Amino acid sequence: MKESMFSAKQIVAMAVGTALYAALTIPFNTLQIPGVGLVAIRPTVAIPMLFGFVFGPLAGFVSGFLGNILSDAVSFGGFFWNWDIGNGLLGAIPGIGYFIVKRTNWTKARVLATASVLAIIGAVVGIAFAAMTDFAFQIGLSTMDAALTEFYTAAATDAVNGAILTPILLYAYATATAGRARRV
């Protein structure tokens, strides 16, 4: 039986995911990609993706959305609502895994590959939303070409980071929780 999306565990997972994504992202915000707006190389995108996969789409969305708001605000004072939603989607989509994968199978190669694929889809959908709304609402970008450049660069880096790191983190978490009561 699936638990409530607003149980104590879910609430704490959303908060921890948010704080973790923000805290780990702050140092990585210095790694800016030249020429594509305020896009940084963030290996930490794997955090909301992992939270989505392990705790469900809502935990993934909140971790990405609130975590991005917090990290941008305290590291360089930025606020871009569409990128916050984009980061939320990037964490929510791997949440499909929460419904289709049995928790006891997390260390299996098939499941790790699923996490990797979902991370790529999440990165593509999340960044597509952010880049296209940048263009649609003229947030710093005035041409479709600029929006596409931003999309290709940011989606590619996030997809690669997510595809590699999400399964590694999932495997590490599954191994760490093995044998512990009420952790899976």
Next chain:
Amino acid sequence: MIRIKYFPGTTFLHRLDPRTKFLLVILFIFSEVAFLDIRILLFPFTASIFLYLSARIPFKEVKGTWRFLLTIIVIISSVNAFFTFLGVSVQHPHIIAAFWIFKFTVEGIFFALASIMRFLSLAIISLCVIMTTDPGLYAPALSKLRMPYKGAFVVDLALRYLPVYVDELETTMNAQMARGFKVKARGGLFARILNTVPLLVPVAINAMLSIYDVADAMELRAFGAEKNRTWYRTVSFKPRDYVSTITLFSLLILAIVLRTRITTYWIPA
């Protein structure tokens, strides 16, 4: 060392209700999103510095945070202004110097300055709010703003944990460096991504394992059993909050009116 935590104090900012501080942040977000004109941005920029200084946050404690903040903002603003000159289409830019693909223009410099002011003022205010607000007051304040208590709890816990994980990351980094870990990895993209594993795995997994302990503690106190809940600490508006809120609302309206008249950036004639 990056420090993003609450510093107790008795200054005006410390004594303001968190709800008034949220409005302050909203005003700064609006000014950042709405304006590119240096002449207007000078007001929020000066105000943020004034408010920060008035909070008397010990500089020794936040020296590293400032160094990091200034570095990142200068990098971001310069990279974006000089590489792409985003959002600003200039037919005949005034080129000061050019080499390879770089063009240093008067317009680029003013755009970079505007970006620095926009980012810095919101960053200063965000840090001011976090550093002067008791973490125990976020949830009661959000609850009074009619946010469902579970949502208020998420924000409250996230803001409490943020400084913990910032410290944890630094401790982990030092521990790994003592074992020979190098922050700047050599090699291609994959090597660089894999180089973050020794940092991400211990911090993330430790944090995730603690989720169940915190959730258990909350459930033992019957979290979620009732539709509504009360808070041990409460917040209430004082005269200073009424005055500040009215002032901030007036400034917000003024900013909205100004936005309808000034829509672009400014370069001296």
